[in-house]
Amino acid sequence: MAVAIRLRREGGKNHPYYSIVVADQRSPRDGKFIEIIGKYDPKQEGENFTIKLERAEHWIQCGARPSQTVGSIVNKARKKIAA
Numbered sequence: 001m002a003v004a005i006r007l008r009r010e011g012g013k014n015h016p017y018y019s020i021v022v023a024d025q026r027s028p029r030d031g032k033f034i035e036i037i038g039k040y041d042p043k044q045e046g047e048n049f050t051i052k053l054e055r056a057e058h059w060i061q062c063g064a065r066p067s068q069t070v071g072s073i074v075n076k077a078r079k080k081i082a083a
Contacts, residue, residue, distance in 0.1 A: 002026070003064040005056065007040060008033065017041040020051055020070055022059050035059075040073060053077045 002025040007018040009030060020038035027033070037059070038051030056074050060066065066074060 003034070003059065003062070005037070005059055005064050005066040005070045007067065007069060015043065017043075020049075020056075020073065022055075022064060025065075038073070040069075049073050049076070051077050053081065 003022060004025045005020065005022050006029070008021045008023075009016055009018055011017045018040040019036050020040060021033040022035045022037060023031070023033040035055065037055045038049060040049045042048060051073060053074070056066075056070075056077075060074075
């Protein structure tokens, strides 16, 4: 089973926010998922995400492939912890 870490759209029309989920790559964007590991709100200024970094690292080590957006969120979280 190919696993992906990606965004799942939630919220209303013109007011989206996203859950960061671990899901089977073949499932639809808003379909079944394995685990919710964070939130992302693109409309919010400043720090607009929360993520369980240890769970993201776990899934990446198990072979999950993050999307581009999730990959950049993980990198930002890593830099925030290192600083």
